[in-house]
Amino acid sequence: MAAMAPGGASGSDIYKGNAVKLLLPTWLVIGVFLLIPVMLMAVYSFLTKEFRGGVIWEFTLTAYDQFFLNRGLFGDDPASIEWTYIGIFWRSIWQAGLATILCLLIGFPTAWFIATRDARMRTVWLLIVTVPYWVNLLIRTVSMKFLIRDEGPLNAALMWSGIIDAPLGIINTNLAVQLGLFYSYLPFMVLPVYAAVERYDFSLSEAAADLYASRWTILRLVILPVVKPGIIAGCILVFVPSLGAFLAPDLLGGAKSFMIGSLIEEQFKGAAGNWPFGAASAMILMAIVMIVLLAYARSQTRETRT
Amino acid sequence: MNKFLATSLVALTASAAQAQELKLYNWFEYMPQELLDAFTEETGIAVTMDTYDSNESLLASLKAGKLGAYDIAVPGDYMVKILADEGMLDTFAPEEMPNLGNIETQWLTVPFDEGRKSSVPYQWGSTSFAVNREVFDGDIQDTAIIFDPPEELAGKINVLDTSGELLTLASMHLGIPQCTSDREQLKALNALVTGAKPDWASFGSDVAKDVLTSGDAAAGMIWSGFAAKARGEGAPIEYAFPRQGVIVWMDNLALLKDAPNRDSALAFMNFMLEPENAATLTNYAQYSAGVTGVTEFLDPEVADSPEANPPEGTKTVFVEACPEDIQVMYDAIWTNLKK
Numbered sequence: 001m002a003a004m005a006p007g008g009a010s011g012s013d014i015y016k017g018n019a020v021k022l023l024l025p026t027w028l029v030i031g032v033f034l035l036i037p038v039m040l041m042a043v044y045s046f047l048t049k050e051f052r053g054g055v056i057w058e059f060t061l062t063a064y065d066q067f068f069l070n071r072g073l074f075g076d077d078p079a080s081i082e083w084t085y086i087g088i089f090w091r092s093i094w095q096a097g098l099a100t101i102l103c104l105l106i107g108f109p110t111a112w113f114i115a116t117r118d119a120r121m122r123t124v125w126l127l128i129v130t131v132p133y134w135v136n137l138l139i140r141t142v143s144m145k146f147l148i149r150d151e152g153p154l155n156a157a158l159m160w161s162g163i164i165d166a167p168l169g170i171i172n173t174n175l176a177v178q179l180g181l182f183y184s185y186l187p188f189m190v191l192p193v194y195a196a197v198e199r200y201d202f203s204l205s206e207a208a209a210d211l212y213a214s215r216w217t218i219l220r221l222v223i224l225p226v227v228k229p230g231i232i233a234g235c236i237l238v239f240v241p242s243l244g245a246f247l248a249p250d251l252l253g254g255a256k257s258f259m260i261g262s263l264i265e266e267q268f269k270g271a272a273g274n275w276p277f278g279a280a281s282a283m284i285l286m287a288i289v290m291i292v293l294l295a296y297a298r299s300q301t302r303e304t305r306t
Numbered sequence: 307m308n309k310f311l312a313t314s315l316v317a318l319t320a321s322a323a324q325a326q327e328l329k330l331y332n333w334f335e336y337m338p339q340e341l342l343d344a345f346t347e348e349t350g351i352a353v354t355m356d357t358y359d360s361n362e363s364l365l366a367s368l369k370a371g372k373l374g375a376y377d378i379a380v381p382g383d384y385m386v387k388i389l390a391d392e393g394m395l396d397t398f399a400p401e402e403m404p405n406l407g408n409i410e411t412q413w414l415t416v417p418f419d420e421g422r423k424s425s426v427p428y429q430w431g432s433t434s435f436a437v438n439r440e441v442f443d444g445d446i447q448d449t450a451i452i453f454d455p456p457e458e459l460a461g462k463i464n465v466l467d468t469s470g471e472l473l474t475l476a477s478m479h480l481g482i483p484q485c486t487s488d489r490e491q492l493k494a495l496n497a498l499v500t501g502a503k504p505d506w507a508s509f510g511s512d513v514a515k516d517v518l519t520s521g522d523a524a525a526g527m528i529w530s531g532f533a534a535k536a537r538g539e540g541a542p543i544e545y546a547f548p549r550q551g552v553i554v555w556m557d558n559l560a561l562l563k564d565a566p567n568r569d570s571a572l573a574f575m576n577f578m579l580e581p582e583n584a585a586t587l588t589n590y591a592q593y594s595a596g597v598t599g600v601t602e603f604l605d606p607e608v609a610d611s612p613e614a615n616p617p618e619g620t621k622t623v624f625v626e627a628c629p630e631d632i633q634v635m636y637d638a639i640w641t642n643l644k645k
Contacts, residue, residue, distance in 0.1 A: 088645060171522060
C-alpha cells in the first residue's frame with residue numbers, strides 16, 4: 001500500500017536499479033555478524049569433539065545424542081530420555097519468563113507514568129531510568145550482591161528497624177537470581193513500552209469513557225491493543241537476554257546450578273571442553289526461541305484475518 | 307624547526323617503545339604492578355597483561371585463536387604438560403636463560419616440563435580449605451569439613467568452581483586415586499559430591515577470598531596464598547592441612563609458541579628468576595617462589611605465614627590430567643553435580 005502513496009512512487013523510481021547496491025551494507029552486516037556465526041555454530045554442532053576443546057572434521061550426531069539420550073554415567077546403559085539438560089533449559093526458561101512478567105508489571109506503570117508527564121519532565125525521567133545502565137552490567141550485578149548479602153545494608157536496615165531478627169538469606173538463592181535478572185533488564189521493558197504509550201492518543205480513552213466504558217475495559221479494549229507492539233518488543237528484549245544470562249546466576253545464585261548460559265560457557269571454557277555439545281545446546285536454544293516467536297507471529301496473522 | 311625535531315623525536319621514541327613490548331596472559335590478582343613497572347624501567351619493555359580465571363579457560367582461549375597473541379602464559383603444573391602436548395609451547399636453550407640455576411632443585415626436575423625447556427617457576431602453593439574460627443572452633447584438619455560438615459558450617463560453605471580441584475579433594479576424602487576407571491569408586495565419588503551439595507552455599511573461584519572476608523561463607527575451599535590474604539584483610543580464618551592431604555600445585559611462566567616478542571618473553575622470565583623479584587611477587591601473592599635466595603627479601607609475615615608452611619608430614623597430591631576416556635566420566639559427574 002505504501003508504494004501507492006503519493007511521493008512513495010517517485011521515491012522508488014529514484015532508487016530503481018540501485019536497490020541491490022543500496023542494500024549491500026545491510027546484507028554485509030547480517031551476513032558477517034549473523035549468518036556466518038550461526039552457520040559456523042550449526043556446523044560445529046555436528047562435528048566430532050576433540051579432547052580438551054576444538055573439533056575434528058568428522059560428521060556425527062553425538063552432541064545431540066548426548067543432549068536428548070541418557071546412557072548412564074559410564075555411557076553403556078540402555079538409552080533413555082535425558083532429563084538433565086531439559087531440566088537446565090526448563091529452569092532457565094522459567095526464570096526468564098518470571099523476570100519478563102515482573103518487568104512488565106513494574107515497567108508498564110513506569111512507562112505510563114513517564115509518558116504522561118510534560119515534555120521536559122519526560123526527558124528527565126527517561127534519563128533517570130537509563131543512567132544506571134551506563135554502568136557495566138558486571139558492576140551492577142556485584143553491587144546488587146553487596147546490597148542483599150546477609151551482612152549487607154538491606155539486611156542491616158531491616159534488622160535495625162526490627163522487621164526481621166535474622167538475615168533474610170536471599171543471597172545464593174533463585175530469588176536472588178530473579179532479582180538480578182529483573183534489575184538488569186527492566187529498562188529494556190520500560191523504553192519500548194514508553195515509546196508505544198507516548199504515541200497513544202489519550203482522547204481515545206476519553207471517548208471510551210464518554211461511552212460508559214469502565215477503567216478496566218478502557219485498559220483492556222482501548223489502550224492495550226494500541227500499545228501491544230511496545231509490550232511485545234519489551235517482552236522479547238527482556239526474555240531473550242535473560243534466557244542466556246550467566247552473570248546473575250553465577251554471582252547472585254552462587255553458581256550452584258547450571259543455567260543455559262553457564263552450561264554453554266562450561267563447554268567452551270570449562271574442563272569439559274566439548275565445543276560440539278556447546279554448539280548443539282546453543283542451536284537447540286535458538287530453535288526453541290524461534291518456534292515460540294513463529295508461533296506468536298502465526299497467531300497474530302490469524303487474529304488480524306478474523 | 308625545533309618543534310619539528312621535537313615531534314619527530316617523540317614519534318621515534320614512541321615507535322621504539324612499541325617495538326619493545328611484552329604480552330602477558332596471567333591469572334587474576336596474581337601480579338603486583340610495581341613488578342611490571344620495575345621490569346619496564348630496567349629493560350624499556352612495556353608490558354600489557356590480560357587475565358583468566360582457570361587453567362581450562364586459558365587452554366580454551368589459546369585453542370580459540372589467542373595463540374600468537376601472547377608471549378607468556380602462567381599455566382599450572384598439569385596444564386603445562388597439556389599445553390606442551392598440544393604443541394602450544396616454545397622451547398628455550400639453557401644459554402638463553404642465565405638465571406635458570408636460581409631455580410630450587412626440587413622444581414628444576416619436574417615431570418610436567420622435563421629439564422625446564424619451556425617454563426620456569428612462578429609461584430607454588432597448596433589448595434585445601436579455610437574455616438572461620440568464630441563460627442566453628444572444633445577440629446578442622448579433616449576434609450569432612452567440606453564433604454560432611456559439622457552443623458555450624460553446613461549451608462555456609464563455598465567450594466572452588468573448578469572440577470579438577472573439587473573432584474580431586476573429594477577423591478582424597480574418599481581415599482580413592484585420581485583418574486580412576488573403577489566404577490564403584492566413581493559412583494562413590496558421584497554420590498559424595500551430590501550428597502554434600504545441599505551443604506554448600508556457593509561455587510566460586512574468583513570470589514573464594516571475598517566470601518570469607520565478607521562472612522558470606524563460614525568455610526571455603528581456597529588456595530593457600532588467597533587464604534593468607536583473607537586473613538591479612540581481617541577474616542578470622544584458619545587454613546587447614548587436613549589428614550587426607552592437600553593439593554599442591556605450581557604455576558609456571560611458560561613460553562608460548564608463536565610468541566610475537568620472544569626476546570622480551572625470555573627477558574621477563576629471566577627477570578622473574580632474580581631472587582629479589584621473585585620475593586616481590588611472593589610478598590604480593592603470598593605463595594612460595596621456587597627460587598633460591600628469596601628468603602632474605604621476604605616480609606617476615608609472609609615468610610612465616612602458617613598457610614605457606616605446612617606442618618611436618620603433610621600429605622601432598624598434584625592434580626593429574628586424566629586420559630580422554632576417563633575424563634569423560636569426571637565431566638559427567640561434574641555436570642550431574644551442577645544440573
